[in-house]
Amino acid sequence: MKKVLFLLICLLLFLRPLAQAENTRIIDAAGLFSAEEEAVLSQTITRFQDETGMDFVICTSDSYHSESLQTLADDLYDNGGYGLDEDASGVLYFIDMYERIPYLSTTGAMIDYLTDERISAAHEASYDFLASGQYAYAAEQMIYSVYGYWEKGIPEGQYRYDVVTGQRLTARHKALTGSEILVCALIGLVAALLFTKSIQGSYTLKGNTYHYAFRENSDMKLTGSADDYIRTTTTRTRKVQASSGGSGGHSGGSGVHRSSSGRSHGGGAGRKF
DSSP: OOOHHHHHHHHHHHHHHHHTTTTTTTTEEEEEOHHHOOOOOOHHHHHHHHHHEEEEEEEEEOOOOOOOHHHHHHHHHHHHHHHHTTTOHHHHHHEEETTTEEEEEETTTTTSSOOOHHHHHHHHHHHHHHTTTOOHHHHHHHHHHHHHHHHHHHOOOOOEEEETTTBBBBEEEEOOOOOHHHHHHHHHHHHHHHHHHHHHTTTBBBGGGGOOOOHHOOOOOOOOOOOOOOOOOOOOOOOOOOOOOSTTTTEEEEEEEEETTSSSEEEEOOOOO
8 A cells, every 4th residue: 555655646746747846855745835835845955955964855645544654754765765875864754634643754864863852842843834724834844943953963862762672772972062072171181281290390300400301211111911801790771661652752862663674764743733
């Protein structure tokens, strides 16, 4: 069924006027956008691609589908050949008019930028536009939301986890702020100066009657080394409980799953509108 739906959507693209055929990142099977709205969305997507180096796809449908929105969105992205880098990094925003539920599928690096919490917040930012029938504004707002999170960067403590098992797949992301980097640099500089002064002072005689050229006469030779086995330490950690999937599964985490193509995706659905 999903292959039939995908072929129908692709066929709709080819049947459109040539003026609209170039909008390959917009698949409006439900006919929600006017020609002018689609042109604006296409330009916004182009700017998004230029700034982020990642892709953005918008898809709408009002047809019945037996597959989940997650499966549909992931397969449309994979089968469409989207993505601008080797990891196919990007987003597909799916507006399902049959179930009246939006879905956001993330791929590649975008999985790390859009945690479960950020996906939920992005859906909420577009919700009022969907509920009032302003679908082009909803899509545009979603682009701006995703772009805003890209500008903020991967959040502190972000990690990937398997939505089926709950197993953490990556370590928490540690991001240093500009002030933290400056403080670390200053601490390193002070430590280096203190160490240098300490070595220099150890070679200075009392009364300053003699000055030892420590730089010219300093030397170190490693005469031998050994690796001694001391002990083995075993630590235990409690297994993370499995998430029910969707957005908001783990605080600060990005839930991932495998699509039918075997590629990893993140994502989540918004509220019914």
